[in-house]
Amino acid sequence: MRTSTTEPLHKAIRYALRLHSAVERGERLSLAKEQTVLTGLALEVPDGGADDHFRGARYALVCWLDELFICRSQWSDAWNERKLESALYGGNDRAWEFWRQAQRAAAQTTDDALSAYYLCVALGFRGRLRNDPPALEEWFEQTRARVTRSAGLAATPAARRRRRSSPPRLRGEARLRRFVAVATVATILLAPFATYAVMQRIFA
Numbered sequence: 001m002r003t004s005t006t007e008p009l010h011k012a013i014r015y016a017l018r019l020h021s022a023v024e025r026g027e028r029l030s031l032a033k034e035q036t037v038l039t040g041l042a043l044e045v046p047d048g049g050a051d052d053h054f055r056g057a058r059y060a061l062v063c064w065l066d067e068l069f070i071c072r073s074q075w076s077d078a079w080n081e082r083k084l085e086s087a088l089y090g091g092n093d094r095a096w097e098f099w100r101q102a103q104r105a106a107a108q109t110t111d112d113a114l115s116a117y118y119l120c121v122a123l124g125f126r127g128r129l130r131n132d133p134p135a136l137e138e139w140f141e142q143t144r145a146r147v148t149r150s151a152g153l154a155a156t157p158a159a160r161r162r163r164r165s166s167p168p169r170l171r172g173e174a175r176l177r178r179f180v181a182v183a184t185v186a187t188i189l190l191a192p193f194a195t196y197a198v199m200q201r202i203f204a
Helices: 003-024 031-043 056-071 076-080 084-089 094-106 112-122 127-131 133-150 157-164 172-203
Strands: none
Touching: 003 031, 003 056, 003 112, 031 056, 031 076, 031 084, 056 076, 056 084, 056 094, 056 112, 094 112, 094 127, 094 133, 112 133, 127 133
């Protein structure tokens, strides 16, 4: 995923998870105010661009937010009356439309949007696949393989040849920068796999 997608997406997710924890602790917060903040954060995430039928990474985030607060929070009833999907897209179709949009994301020339759908599923979005665990598992595994491969984490023949050539070992600060870069990519793409397993046990 490019920085233009990852940074606003992760920013919105971090805010939502902190908010969800606060709500579940019983903190007195304004739903309207928090939805305004989340809407602003969502609008920073790329949409489908010029394609009128594709809603991009933004729609994945919006669907995840609605499901998180409607299905698994004390704000359930109030949020259900003020869905972000309805406000931003004029509908209430996330259970099906999320998966249709995920298919469209898979057909794009880059995997930026698809990675967003993958991350939202890892964080608990289910939609119509809530009652179809085999289909959910199949989609997740196939998508994980693809987004991991596209990020360069899967070894290619060229990469294997480079490893066999035994380049000089990195020293000092250069080695540290290389380690941090690899760790960051691995965290973004592989952490959702562990998260997905946890979510399966919690929300099954």
